[in-house]
Amino acid sequence: MLGVVDYGAGNLRSVETALRHLGVDFHVSSRPEDLRSADRLVVPGVGEARAAMGALRKSGLDSALWEFFRSGRPLLGVCIGCQIIFESSEERSTACLGFLPGTVRRFPALPGLKVPHMGWNNVSWSAAHPLFAGLESGCYFYFVHSYYPEPAPGSPALAECEYGLRFAAAVERDNLAAVQFHPEKSGPQGLRLLANFVAWKP
């Protein structure tokens, strides 16, 4: 069964609703032992990196996520879930999980560049991936964030988006995929991406 990790980072309801709409059998849990039995995981969340990491550590979910990642089962990070998989975040100088080399930075203060980056922006694939099956490169997804992932050199993005600068809108490594946008709030395209994750066999 698909597991949705509840670590107190914002509202999980929209992810649950989207999965229910897709007819996916899932359970939501904050307990490490429940993650062990899941066959795939979604790590959703909105909010703030330090609070998110604090909650993961406190509940022992950080090591359970590492164990899950190493097991080879499919793992999807969404928004904050796409940030805490890097080594660190500039958001209150937070050490993160480190599944991927790189860091998470705040959007630069540029004239006319509003932060948060809020709304629909087009996302271009940098490489093919089963997550993008049936979706066209350049289609729109819904974003709301003030920080963006910056993979280390040599660790390319899976998809990119332009907002003041080009940033990684999606990243992957083996059985891990993560998106900075919110597929659960990105209309039919977003639902398709979630369905693709549910069908993904890395």
Place this chain on the structure above:
Amino acid sequence: MLAKRIIVCLDVRDGRTTKGIRFRDNIDVGDPVAMARLYYEEGADELVFYDITASAERRKIFLEVVERVAEVIFVPFSVGGGIATTADMRRVLLAGAEKISVNSQAVRRPELIEEGASRFGSQCVVLGMDAARDPEMPSGYRVFIDGGRTPTSLDALAWARRGESLGAGEIVLNSIDADGTRDGYELVLTRMISESVGVPVVASGGAGRPEHLAEVFAEAAADAALIASMVHFGTHTIRSIKAYLSGQGIAVRPPA
């Protein structure tokens, strides 16, 4: 490129959608859940629901509407009306909304913005403000509360900046002078506020034709535009508005 957002506004009373003309004479235009689904399918980028029910017992009906909406649309939506505490915010977030819009209660107690932002994040907290022209104010616009009925001592520009510094992640700026006229958005006000704050500004009040949206995006730096009656009465569709804007060279998310 970040698309300009088209946000459909639904005023809900007793579980039904209404559309006020200059905040008065509300007429019933339909079932909010069915309308939300239609607008979602037509390509609305976002929706906003305002609870214009006064009493506490009717509030429950409104929250049920929010829950049902959350089941059928997969784009963001915000909820406003009568939000006075973080407990109120939590209730609408749990019912499935992404954002909470505060207005009169934030004027009465500005810490409400700060409390909401620190508990749920700035991206969740929208400052709604109603402003009208007033030459006595430094910016030329005064803030009103209670659905535009009660004048305050606040200057619109100063209040927008204060709201941002308190942690609001977005501002919905409604022009009382333009609201309900269908003669177009208040471009001077919208541009002034949008260029003075670092968070997105949603223009509201006065939309009657697709040209009005083109104007507010191209000439007034709005990040998003609120529409209501122009689609509620079937005069225009989201699809036709987006086709028009796209033809004018404005980046919009194409409908599915």
